[in-house]
Amino acid sequence: MPTNATRMAGPAIHATDPWTPGNPKKRVRHQLLSNDERAQLAKIAAIVRFEKGERIYNQGDRADAVFNIISGVVTAYRMLADGPPVMSFLYPGDLFGLTEEARYTNTARATTPVIAYKMPLQSVQRILSSSANLDVQVIVKLCDELRQAQHHAVLLVQKRAVRRLAMFLELQEHLQIARNEPISEIYLPMDRSSIADYLGITLPALSRAFRALVVKKIITTRGRHHVKVVDREAFKKMADA
Amino acid sequence: MPTNATRMAGPAIHATDPWTPGNPKKRVRHQLLSNDERAQLAKIAAIVRFEKGERIYNQGDRADAVFNIISGVVTAYRMLADGPPVMSFLYPGDLFGLTEEARYTNTARATTPVIAYKMPLQSVQRILSSSANLDVQVIVKLCDELRQAQHHAVLLVQKRAVRRLAMFLELQEHLQIARNEPISEIYLPMDRSSIADYLGITLPALSRAFRALVVKKIITTRGRHHVKVVDREAFKKMADA
DNA sequence: TTTCTTTTTTGATCGCCGTCAAAGAATACC
DNA sequence: GGTATTCTTTGACGGCGATCAAAAAAGAAA
DSSP states (O other), X not given: OOOOOOOOXXXXXXXXXXXXXXXXXXXXXXXXXXXXXXXXXXXXXXXXXXXXXXXXXXXXXXXOEEEEEEESOEEEEEXXXXXXXXXXXXXXXXXXXXXXXXXXXXXXXXXXXXXXXXXXXXXXXXXXXXXXXXXXXXXXXXXXXXXXXXXXXXXXXXXXXXXXXXXXXXXXXHHHHHTTOOOSSEEXXXXXXXXXXXXXXXXXXXXXHHHHHHHTTSEEEETTTEEEESOHHHHXXXXXX | OOOOOOOOOOSGGGGGOTTSTTOSSOOOTTTTSOHHHHHHHHHHOEEEEEOTTOXXXXXXXXXXXXXXXXXXXXXXXXXXXXXXXXXXXXXXXXXXXXXXXXXXXXXXXXXXXXXXXXXXXXXHHHHHHTSOHHHHHHHHHHHHHHHHHHHHHHHHHOOSHHHHHHHHHHHHHHHHHHTTOOOSSEEOOSOHHHHHHHHTSOHHHXXXXXXXXXXXXXXXXXXXXXXXXXXXXXXXXHHOO
């Protein structure tokens, strides 16, 4: 019954991916690139060094470059308005420097001394725009999936069930808007059990979380699949982590 | 002080991505594709229908196709040996059918009636292999990041702190192996506070989780940055969710 | 409708973890 | 080496959610 899944990814790249952690067949970075391509990369990528503890960029900064770690460990963290931060650790070969609306969405700092490629955003965009559209489409899709997975992680580090639920409802609302569907109500096609699993809580806990939001007059429910936000301000305060 | 970040993503694709949920500028699917490319896609993609509740594929099945939703909602879930499942909900435009070693890593079922493109894996691989290597590299990297983010979600859904810690240590060990580094010990370059944030627990809770593993003689610690697994079997049982 | 099944809610108890606080260790700095 | 700072551990307490169990509601089938 319940379930649990994870945002899915693209095509079966994995099967032949030499960079996957845990994959026994390890190869040297960039081995798959031709000399030409390597040269192209070298032209746009500068090699930069950071000492232990040094900030590489700050969340909210205007994004001007993407990084690829050569050696060392980078810790990236996204601060939320309230609640714990969401962390990730980046190792050699990892790309980082995710942007949203031209700004970094997280802060990156060197946990050990770090050497990395630094690629100006402009150059990367130029190269990508010369790619086949189909490839770009796949890349865009993967970025989407990645953002979804990250959002899921942000949701799951929240400790109180009501907040997770509020964040989930807000996400569903956003997805609905993105699909140009009416938004007077939030439509939840899945059953409670699936939602509970997605939120990483149990069914009774989810039920109580719903009740809490209703009692506080933040939402109303119509049947099982429709939710209406009646106190937008309180809702945003609850959901905006 | 700690932090929180999320695995990062690729280049600033986002800024111009019309498919991003929440992006006000919504466009029609495939708008960016030329007629040629659309024709190419049509040649390999079959349109398939699933009724409400129908399984699309099962976790562990040999993967033969990737899907792209045209309409309807799909619930994907990954079952773990123990503990709750990890869920995701997929909407029109979403890709799904992630594979690992040629097998699906999760189960997908139609939550509402679903219409989707079904693309044979072979065809997708053929198209991708004809792409520029640089693009493929980016795609591979993004798949990596995605897997990492998904693993993070799998970890965060676990309810007991010791299990999250065990999963984290196992991940670090795998990453170390992938980097061809010695693995007699697990090396943790980051501080406890960062680990606690990554695990979505507090510092005291992390400290107790470490202690619990040490007391149970599953690991030993040397200084702050080195951990050794001394009871491999118990460790695996603890970590393998 | 009536019945049966599935889903959801509610209740009660327990345990883990969050929270606050302080002591103890490791590191950096002088 | 000594001091100060930072990081980590330990302790006590309370709360939230897990767990178990049962009732209620919704949906499906007859």
